[in-house]
Amino acid sequence: MSLSHVPVLLNEVLAALRIRRDGVYVDGTFGRGGHSRAILAQLGEKGRVIALDRDPDAESAASALMQKDARFLFQRAWFSEMPDVLAAHAIHEVDGVLLDLGVSSPQIDDAERGFSFRHDGPLDMRMDPTRGESAAAFLMRAGQQQITEVLKHYGEERFAASIARAIVEARQERPIERTAQLAALVAQSLGARVHGDWHQDPATRTFQALRIQVNEELKEIMRVLPRLIAHLKTGARLAVISFHSLEDRLVKRFMRCAAQPFGGDETLLRLPLAQAVLPEPPLRLIGRAIRAREDEVNANPRARSAVLRVAERTASSWDRSSVANDVARLHAAAFGNAEVA
């Protein structure tokens, strides 16, 4: 079992962030610090990296780095709390932010964390085991309809209804508390029905869906992105790596909206305003989506699904007094009425 993590798209991230030697950079997803260390290596004495991660094991790895390098600071927190973390350290604006979404290899590989259908362990799946409910608790509490919806929306699982029915029937006999128990239950409920991708374990989509649910993964993306803008200096870069289409869709929509006047608000965009009076949008898109090259995918199969999107903060003012309105408008334009709280 390997408990290390190979950072994906490393050179592409460094190029995207255009590291300045004395800049301040935020790594919102420290993991095992592959990206943080590479950023530090390009910084001079005055540069800084502020890293966050909600996982206690990431915190242990970061503590060692903090002791060695005074330019590095780690705070265990959810990345939507980034504005508070920056405020606590009296940092107002930064030169770049990286989010490398999803789970780290050590989280998957450590059976005790309950992320894997390959290794039996307690059915937990929380990146932050100190908050929220485990996957086992969710499956015990939720109604059949809610389980169906989670599997359908977060796992894009065609057989969501059959799997949810099997879960609800099984939990009447005994709680579903182990990853192997859930994987066997899913396989059994699907019976002879073959998934589109026959290379994929039948439990893959169910596990993905539960992981997204218990970690509020999509909500966290929707919470953090609009709030980040106020903390980016003019010219600062925002780089986000996603690993599946549900995440990438949110990042793409957000960046597109933030790169249009009025945050892409359709009603305001329809107003008959002259080009000259349109407000400058807060972000500018940088290039197209970037994917890993073949040699990286061959060396690190996790890189196969990685998509990096980059945007740059413009000089447009996000008036402090109206930031809450701007954030709300951008949120509504990018994500509609999706619940975030």
Ligand SMILES: C[S@@+](CC[C@H](N)C(=O)[O-])C[C@H]1O[C@@H](n2cnc3c(N)ncnc32)[C@H](O)[C@@H]1O
């Ligand atoms: C793909 S890994 C990052 C790997 C890292 N770039 C490296 O090179 O080692 C994602 C990390 O982000 C953390 N994470 C995911 N969502 C988070 C959130 N909303 N808040 C804080 N940390 C989060 C996970 O705990 C995990 O350690």
